[in-house]
Amino acid sequence: MKKRVFVVLFMLGLCYLLIKIEPVLKDNVKIQSLRQTYNSNSSPRLVSQTTSKMQVERSQIYQGNLLLVNRQFAVRQESVRTDIVNLFDYPNLMEGYGVYDRNIRLSEEVAQRFMDMVAAASKDGVNHFLISSGYRDFEQQDVLYEEMGSEYALPAGNSEHNLGLSLDVGSTKSKMSEAPEGRWIEKNAWKYGFILRYPKDKIDITGIAYEPWHIRYVGLPHSAVMHEKNFVLEEYISFLQEEGRISAEVAGKKYTVTYYPKSHNKTVELPGSKEYELSGDNEGGLIMTVQE
């Protein structure tokens, strides 16, 4: 009898240990590497209309939500979002937050996502958001660079604000580094496709001082993977370049992310009727995201 009790206790202990060492999944994000390599010497194939393959246009390689823009990689003219709107002309895009002045412009899609995010924050009792800057054309960026200096601003053409995917968010209560709005964004923005682009612990990689107000839209599942792995965009793009293909599960939705390197012929496999999104990385590579 004693032996049986011992075995039961041993099994219980084992179960407990297994549960303990199972990695804790933060807010239900699972990431898996699906390593694959491409034959970079393969010649471009002719693609028939009837196959599920598509030859990507040259201009598409420099468009999308995952373009890396920094001192090294500049914004090309074709990379600027084509859906830039002046928020003040679109009251239906301005619910739940304020704007600093009447001239704030942003990608319409990003404004919609931002609105979804502030609606969620409001449910947590955090509702004093203010957009102080959105899309800037090259001229505006030039003026700002002169005023702010290189620690906080980037020269025209090297700022994400020139894409239309980034915005500076403040709080009408206090400084973003102290305000509940800043803390909420730091903790939750990734769930809505946004990233804090210049975190405190990545200054050596981004080359930009900590900016608790600057957020960038990259979309899901990318923001979730970056949050889970504590990557800034520079690190995430390198990660995709190394892995080739990953799968990610975020809040029950499954995604496959495939990286096509610069040398690849850019004939991509279309996922049938599934939703997909293409984006360049601004280095000549292409990233396809499929929702499974």
Ligand SMILES: [Zn+2]
């Ligand atoms: Zn900014």
